[in-house]
Amino acid sequence: MCGIVGLFLKDKALEPQLGTLLAGMLNVMTDRGPDSAGFAVYGSGDAEHVKLTVRGRDLEGVAAAIGGEVDSVVRDSHLVLSFPKDKEDHVREWLATHRPDLVVIGSGHRIELYKEVGLPADVARRFDLEGMSGTHGIGHTRMATESAVTTDGAHPFSTGADQCLVHNGSLSNHRSLRRWLEPQGITFATDNDSEVAAGYLSWKLREGATLAEALEASLEDLDGFFTFVVGTESGFAVVRDPISCKPAVMAETDQYVAFGSEYRALVGLPGIENARVFEPEPARVYAWERN
Amino acid sequence: MDLANIPQTLPRQSATFDPYTISEIRRAAATGIYDIRGAGTKRALPHFDDLLFLGASISRYPLEGYREKCATDVWLGTRFAKKPIHLQIPVTIAGMSFGSLSAQAKEALGRGAGAAGTSTTTGDGGMTPEERGQSKTLVYQYLPSRYGMNPDDLRRADAIEIVIGQGAKPGGGGMLLGQKISDRVAAMRNLPKGIDQRSACRHPDWTGPDDLEIKIEELREITDWEKPIYVKVGATRPYYDVALAVKSGADVVVLDGMQGGTAATQDVFIEHVGIPILAAIRPAVQALQDLGMHRKVQLIVSGGIRNGADVAKALALGADAVAIGTAALIALGDNDPALEEDYRKLGTTAGAYDDWQDGRDPAGITTQDPLLAARLDPVAAGRRLANYLAVLTLEAQTIARACGKSHLHNLEPEDLVALTIEAAAMARVPLAGTNWIPGQTGL
């Protein structure tokens, strides 16, 4: 079980503060999820370049070893590689051949994804979340239910370019879904039910659905209790299952749309006293896109 | 060949469609409703009988009975509660409601438990003044129904047990027929008299361990952090459930195996959902150990505890205490062979009577009928319960001393071996005479 936070900025002036605001929200959700934490930030980048977030050890020098126009930033156990998009296959192949110990946990034009075992405040500090800027981000604090407390089991899960998902709840048919998705070419690294939800959405998007259509379909195909917050390059979306036992609170102002598992997560946001605070209805997809 | 005397094969009952199964199909076809009954799982299951203790010999030395102490007390609720509970024996009385039991039966349970220095537990219906008056230590259940729940009783209780499920029906709720909703029960539960009672399967204001954490906070705040908070689950995925109960902030976890009884639920639930307590204890203890919480968050297990050997085995596998329900009722007088004529009139026989939901118990225990309930003398029945609890304790001590232990809590898994491969795998102890623990070690 868990805490989820999300922040989508409408006001560009707030972009340098995205990381600080998200870190504050994440910290408040520690009670709901002390085991591990993770977040995805949609920051710098463009359509001509790709960023990979890679996790592992001995990260210094990886970019140099790959060679070519590969820039990199190392943050604790994570490395973000950025390069022209036509180099993606080459970079992935190089990593698979020369550094199979490293795990690619996120890819896309603007997404960077970080997750680790430990208290949310420590995780945020290790990756210097407070220093990050961007247009939107989602985060998650985890209390593991049926899978192990490992970094792999932490959210967000990313199963497609610039896509990520965080989940609060418990899916009751994820084993069967897994067996259906694997032959479709979706691969899973963990036993985690949330990873299956992420894989399901990626599959739907790959098959041509819009994000909203994919989430609508998930209401039919996924069983159990869930609140999902999903990030894409241009926006984010929220959906709750029809029984809606797991909590969800949203706040909207002219400057942002925010999501938290509890209202407490939102109290540090600017202008929250005058925000429209509401709860998403069950079985309804809410989506926000950047213009 | 003499055609009149050709040998016949004997009539042969099917093992699959045995007489009981045939009777159940006929009953279902006649009524269109599932069979509802009380008590726990009746079919044979791997249980404590498949485990044996390794008593002392040359490598280990025993303790003398009577003179050399073997202590039996247990502290419950030491993690957060200002007033943890100290019981004289590690056997408690499980939650059984006034409503499912007569007032006399509840009083008897309180008398017997009080004499033995242990606790009783309220059930799905709330706390009666009689039970609070009789029971020296009373655990107040907090259930999805919230029948009779109120802050005054919460403050009068010695501990609070948040019930998520029970062994007889983990995940259960649904429709219960013929509940004994007498005037008094109806008033306590705020229901119309005589109707069929519907049971919620989830709590109304929280779902999941992250929100359970907030609920536990609330209950602690209401009671100024005095009372131990127990979390009770039916045994299904004990490793995860115990870990989550700890993470949610419980002081004590109560784990009820499928043998655990109920006042009434669907027979299919009792027989086919949940796992035997034998299979649930080691994963539960593993979860506590992995979190560094074994003995800091106490574990009470229940479901088919019958004698001091069962008590000792549960403790040896890592539990801090056990709870008894069905056994306590039998000690009071449930299914007494002396009442055989009455059981026959009900279409059953002593030992098999389980239609407790009908409220016609000849022993006066699972009934609200005043004439029947008057058959149970609470003082005498309380005495019987106290005797039985004393025997459970003495038997457990006898075994513990034979294993060289001066406290029941020093019993450990390595004092046990198993008679069957299933029991060895479930209890994670070696098959007798070998080093083999299926799933853990090689031959």
Next chain:
Amino acid sequence: MPVIDLATASRRSLNAELHALPANTNETLWRVENPQGQHALAVGLDAPIKVEIAGHAGYYCAGMNKQATVIVEGNAGVGVAENMMSGMVHVKGDASQSAGATAHGGLLVIDGDASARCGISMKGIDIVVKGSIGPMSAFMGQSGTLVVLGDAGDALGDSIYEARLFVRGTVKSLGADCVQKEMREEHRVELRRLLDAAGLPDVQADEFTRYGSARTLYNFHVDNAAAY
């Protein structure tokens, strides 16, 4: 008037002070500042006092309330006034899920909307919601009255026992065994009493439709099996 600022004081000290008040206390008005969505504020009260919460409250605000009046000047989280026994809780903003859950008495007034499961398993509480309520409200409602000026979501009154529901707006759908019922004089009187108690003298009882149990699930019949 004691003022507790939760930016510096702990919730524990707030509740402890309120619990320590004798029944005849003179400190009958309390103000709580900077609640910031904290949970379990003013829970387990048992004195005829008034507590004002100057902002948004988290889960279970005023849980198990007896005698006290608790005013939430913002929104309230899950389970506001859950299991209340008597007294009054007034939420000036919106209430989250399970408002008034399993409560036995008292009056809960919500100026804004209540979300899912409003009045779930209610056991005697009176609830007045000036806005709308979410789905699965009054589920298994045993007794008490729920009055809604706005609309009701899906599955209103599913598996209801004897609780009474009055809705002025539209009901998206009715739950199992919940049906529209005739409005008689006794219901108008009850409704009038609650509307006045909630400060709505100009709202008329006849603007409401009454809903309640059809009582067909009180004794099992196989033909109703699909309803379970």
